[in-house]
Amino acid sequence: MWLATLLALALFPAGDAASAAWGSFPAELSVGELDREATLQCPEASAGQAVCWRKGGGKAVCPRPPRGPTLRLPPLDLSSAGNYSCWAGGTLLGWTFLAVRGLGLPRLLDEAAGVTCEAESYNSTVLRCAWLALRPAAFRLRLRRRGPGGAGAGCSSVEKVVGGRGPTWVELDASACGPECPSAEEVPETGLELELEGLGAGGRFQRMRRRLFWRDLVRPAAPEGLAARQEESTGQLRLSWAPPPSWVRPSSFFPLRFHLRLEFFGNLDREGLLLLSDLYSDRLEETAQPPRPHQLLNRVKIRCRDPIAPSPWSPWSAWAFPQ
Incomplete structure (x- = not known):
C-alpha cells in the first residue's frame, strides 16, 4: 500500500493528482466543502510534533510553529483537491485524498433518479x-x-x-x-x-x-418449469409450474401469487388474430377452459409476486408452448 502511494505521489504532480484520481477510489478519503475552509489530520502524528505536508509531488510545507497532526486549508476550490501526505523527519506518516463537493460543481450521478x-x-x-x-x-x-x-x-x-x-x-x-x-x-x-x-x-x-x-x-425471479397441455376432446387446459429456485421456503410462510398470460389462436386455422387471457393463481397448477369453445392455445408465460408485502412482479418467464 505504501509503495503504491509513494508511486502515485511521484507520478501525479500537484496539478495532476486530482485529474487522475477518478480512475479508482482512494483507500483514504477526506471530503471538503466548496468555498469553505478544511482541516486535514495526520493520525500517526502527536500533538506539537513538527509535521510537514506535501500535496502530490510538490514541495513540502512545514507549518511554523509546529501544529502537530493538523493542517488547515483556506476556502476550497477544485485546485485544492489531490493527494496530501504528512511527513516527520523524512518518514511518511500517512496520506489522504482530498475531494471537493458543492452545489456549484457538475453532478456525477442523478440524485432525482436515485x-x-x-x-x-x-x-x-x-x-x-x-x-x-x-x-x-x-x-x-x-x-x-x-x-x-x-x-x-x-x-x-x-x-x-x-x-x-x-x-x-x-x-x-x-x-x-x-x-x-x-x-x-x-x-x-x-x-x-x-x-x-x-x-x-x-x-x-x-x-x-x-x-x-x-x-x-425483494423482487422474485421468474417461475420455472412452466408446462401446458390441452385436451383435444374438451379443450381443457392443464397448467403446472414451479416457484423460482431462489425463493425462500417454506411456501406456507412465504406464499407467492402467480399470473399467467395465455395466448390463443383466434380461429381454427391458427392464422390471423391472437387472443390474450389472464389467469391468477396461488397454487402450482391450474385447469382452465379457453375463452371460446374449441380455441387452441398458442403459448403461455408466467410471473409471480409476494402477495403479503406486496413485492413488485417478477420478470416474465419465457413463453412455453403446449405439449
Missing part, C-alpha cells in the same frame, strides 16, 4: 443495485445494517469505474446484510442504510444516502 436495489428473496445472498451515472467517475456503494438505536456496522461494499453517462449497476455480496430471520418484521430503527459515493475528474465528489428495508428490496 439508486434502486433488488433481491430475489428474503434470504438472498446477492443484492443488485442500479443508478444513472452522468459523467466518468469511480463509484463506491456501501451498505450498513442498522440495529436498535441506530447502531450498526458495514456489511457490504463494492466499487465500480464508469466511463461516461448511462445506467450503471453492481452486485453486492449481501450474505451479511439480510435479516437474521426472513419472516421477522423490520421496524424504522432497523433496516439498511445505503451510501453511494462518486469521485470524478478534478476531485469532484458527490454522496447520496438512503434508508432501505429488506422487504422493499
Whole structure:
C-alpha cells in the first residue's frame, strides 16, 4: 500500500493528482466543502510534533510553529483537491485524498433518479443495485445494517469505474446484510442504510444516502418449469409450474401469487388474430377452459409476486408452448 502511494505521489504532480484520481477510489478519503475552509489530520502524528505536508509531488510545507497532526486549508476550490501526505523527519506518516463537493460543481450521478436495489428473496445472498451515472467517475456503494438505536456496522461494499453517462449497476455480496430471520418484521430503527459515493475528474465528489428495508428490496425471479397441455376432446387446459429456485421456503410462510398470460389462436386455422387471457393463481397448477369453445392455445408465460408485502412482479418467464 505504501509503495503504491509513494508511486502515485511521484507520478501525479500537484496539478495532476486530482485529474487522475477518478480512475479508482482512494483507500483514504477526506471530503471538503466548496468555498469553505478544511482541516486535514495526520493520525500517526502527536500533538506539537513538527509535521510537514506535501500535496502530490510538490514541495513540502512545514507549518511554523509546529501544529502537530493538523493542517488547515483556506476556502476550497477544485485546485485544492489531490493527494496530501504528512511527513516527520523524512518518514511518511500517512496520506489522504482530498475531494471537493458543492452545489456549484457538475453532478456525477442523478440524485432525482436515485439508486434502486433488488433481491430475489428474503434470504438472498446477492443484492443488485442500479443508478444513472452522468459523467466518468469511480463509484463506491456501501451498505450498513442498522440495529436498535441506530447502531450498526458495514456489511457490504463494492466499487465500480464508469466511463461516461448511462445506467450503471453492481452486485453486492449481501450474505451479511439480510435479516437474521426472513419472516421477522423490520421496524424504522432497523433496516439498511445505503451510501453511494462518486469521485470524478478534478476531485469532484458527490454522496447520496438512503434508508432501505429488506422487504422493499425483494423482487422474485421468474417461475420455472412452466408446462401446458390441452385436451383435444374438451379443450381443457392443464397448467403446472414451479416457484423460482431462489425463493425462500417454506411456501406456507412465504406464499407467492402467480399470473399467467395465455395466448390463443383466434380461429381454427391458427392464422390471423391472437387472443390474450389472464389467469391468477396461488397454487402450482391450474385447469382452465379457453375463452371460446374449441380455441387452441398458442403459448403461455408466467410471473409471480409476494402477495403479503406486496413485492413488485417478477420478470416474465419465457413463453412455453403446449405439449
